[in-house]
Amino acid sequence: MxxxxxxxxxxxxxxxxxxxxxxxxxxxxxxxxxxxxxxxxxxxxxxxxxxxxxxxxxxxxxxxxxxxxxxxxxxxxxxxxxxxxxxxxxxxxxxxxxxxxxxxxxxxxxxxxxxxxxxxxxxxxxxxxxxxxxxxxxxxxxxxxSVITTQYVGELLDEVLKENEFLCTQLVKKYGNASLTVVKLVLCSLLDEEVSIRNLLPILETISNEPKFDRAKIPALVNKVRCSIIPDIIGSLGERNNDIKALLLSQKLSESMFNNLTETGEIAFNPAIRKLFSNELSLKISEMIDQGFSPVVLCVEPLRYSVKFFFDSLGISNIHVLSDMEMTAAIRKMNTSLQVFATIGEDFVPTTENAKEASGNEKTLEASRSKKISNDDYVRLQEKLNQIVGNLEPFEQKVLSMRFGLGEERSHTLEEVGNAFDIPLEKIRRIEAKALRLLRKNANSDE
The missing domain is CATH 3.40.30.60 (FHIPEP family, domain 1)
Structure with a gap:
């Protein structure tokens, strides 16, 4: 190459x-x-x-x-x-x-x-x-x-062909001229979620087992591929003994997400609901990190791709989304154990009417935003959070701000924070956990 x-x-x-x-x-x-x-x-x-x-x-x-x-x-x-x-x-x-x-x-x-x-x-x-x-x-x-071009995939398959001619023949036989396109779409989807494609053979084998090429079903195919390389995905989480603690989307919330799916697979909640959901999720993520766990959300398989896209649109990129199928594969292949850390969406469930409001005219959208901003409880909550954060040490404030996107364009991963300060990841994790404990202690003492 x-x-x-x-x-x-x-x-x-x-x-x-x-x-x-x-x-x-x-x-x-x-x-x-x-x-x-x-x-x-x-x-x-x-x-x-x-x-x-x-x-x-x-x-x-x-x-x-x-x-x-x-x-x-x-x-x-x-x-x-x-x-x-x-x-x-x-x-x-x-x-x-x-x-x-x-x-x-x-x-x-x-x-x-x-x-x-x-x-x-x-x-x-x-x-x-x-x-x-x-x-x-x-x-x-x-x-x-962007690296995964059709040419890249072609040369990649040429390398595989040297040691696994049967697999490459099956791909070409199954998809014909579309074989390079299918492999490219799957690899790009995996990399967009920062999933390694180094273990290439199970990826190609899963693709070759699909009955026919349908671009609309690429997300479903990607989910199957993820199941085939689940040991790599679970291993990248860095949890001890591969024991996973996850946030679970409630059944009612999952049903509401299904009801609000657009034709392109996006979850169409209005801005106010997106904000409430983002706040609840961010708090739970903070609690997980505080206790030393990688943030993981578990949902049903048909929703996984849409949920991940939804989180990205909220600016929550430091989270892994696993499906029930993937966890089943992990338990079977790796003897992984799963514990539910918390359930998301039990108290507040949006309806399909919210999606209709979100797709209304600009006046309706602006009215919704104005109502949200002028809410007295929301303003008091923001003032309280600012007061609590102000009591933390400067560096603790910076860690929280970078990790969760407070005053930033986006949230940052633990690795990104470590690179920014040229400090080992474990040291950043300890500082972050300390800051979150202080934050929670200060918040509880004022209740």
Whole structure:
């Protein structure tokens, strides 16, 4: 697949000062590591990242492009270095406020001469090569499905053909000219949910067992494929002894979701209901993380794809959605145990009328939003939450803000928070758990 790797799907353009020998050397060294880590984790061979100087950029600016479009950019300050407060800073330093570009963590610009002082005081110092590496790695992860082109799938199957001719023959016999398309759609769907495709044979075997190609049934096919590689999915959760604790969608909520499904498989709840559901789910996720569990939601198999899409639309990306079929497969293949952590949607269940309201005219939608915002109870709740969060240590506030998207564009995974502060994941998990315990303790003491 050497020929394919030469495609310029990902491009890193650098300003003139970032092309200086020492800086450029560190950036170049990071690229093979990113490619190796991506393959080890997701089973995807990403093409070489093209690195070039762009004289149109400012001297300390860089741009990451995906398929020719700018996906991220940042500009460093001359003779300055970016520092982040870890929450364990001994002496506060002054500098120009800034935000690191990958996760939006607040930081400070200080002069390079103060770097040693900052590190001795407990700050994390971010060099240009480190920022660029993490930023590039995140953009590659976000766009992994873009790597899976028809050409990529064709060359992938050529590799499989060398050792498993029968399987490839079955695929072609079953789907004909559509075989590459089917495999591509399935692989892209898996990667969009950050599921590794490294264990390729069971994926292809499951696809080959389908009776015929129907694009509308791709989500159902993806669910079957997930069952075939469930050990990999469960293993990625990192739970001890593969024991899973999950949030369960109540039967009434599941029925309501079915009733509000659109033709494209989206769950059409109106904005007010989406907000209530998001709040309840976020609280339960916080409780799970507080107790050291990976956030997992369990639902019935026909809803899994729609539920995951619904969570993504709410900005809740740090959660795994498993179906009852997948859990059955996990219990059978891995002796996995399942415990229900909590049931979601027992007290509040939307109806089909809510979906009709959501699809009404703009005046109806605006009235719904205005009613939601002006609700006295909601305002008091927001004030109380702000007061509680204000009592936490600065770094604890930052961890919660990044993890759950408070004041951010989106929520962030544990790995993303760890990368942002250059701190081991377990340390971030302990800090996060401590912050959540304090938050809950303060909330309960005022009841």
């Amino acid at each position: 050497d020929k394919y790797r030469k495609l310029n799907l990902f491009t890193l353009e650098l300003g003139s000062d970032l092309c200086l020998e020492k800086t450029l050397e560190e950036i170049l060294k990071s690229i093979p590591l990113i490619r190796e880590e991506t393959f080890d984790k997701y089973g995807v061979v990403i093409p070489n990242v093209r690195i070039k100087e762009n004289k149109a950029l400012k001297s300390l600016e860089y741009v990451i492009k995906v398929n020719g479009y700018a996906a991220g950019r940042f500009e460093f300050k001359k003779n300055s270095i970016l520092i982040l407060d870890t929450g364990f800073v001994k002496t506060k330093m002054t500098g120009k406020p800034a935000k690191e570009p990958v996760f939006g963590v607040p930081g400070l610009w200080i002069t390079k001469g103060k770097r040693v002082e900052a590190e001795q005081n407990g700050y994390v110092t971010l060099t240009a090569p480190k920022v660029i590496r993490v930023h590039l790695q995140e953009k590659i992860k976000e766009n992994l499905s």
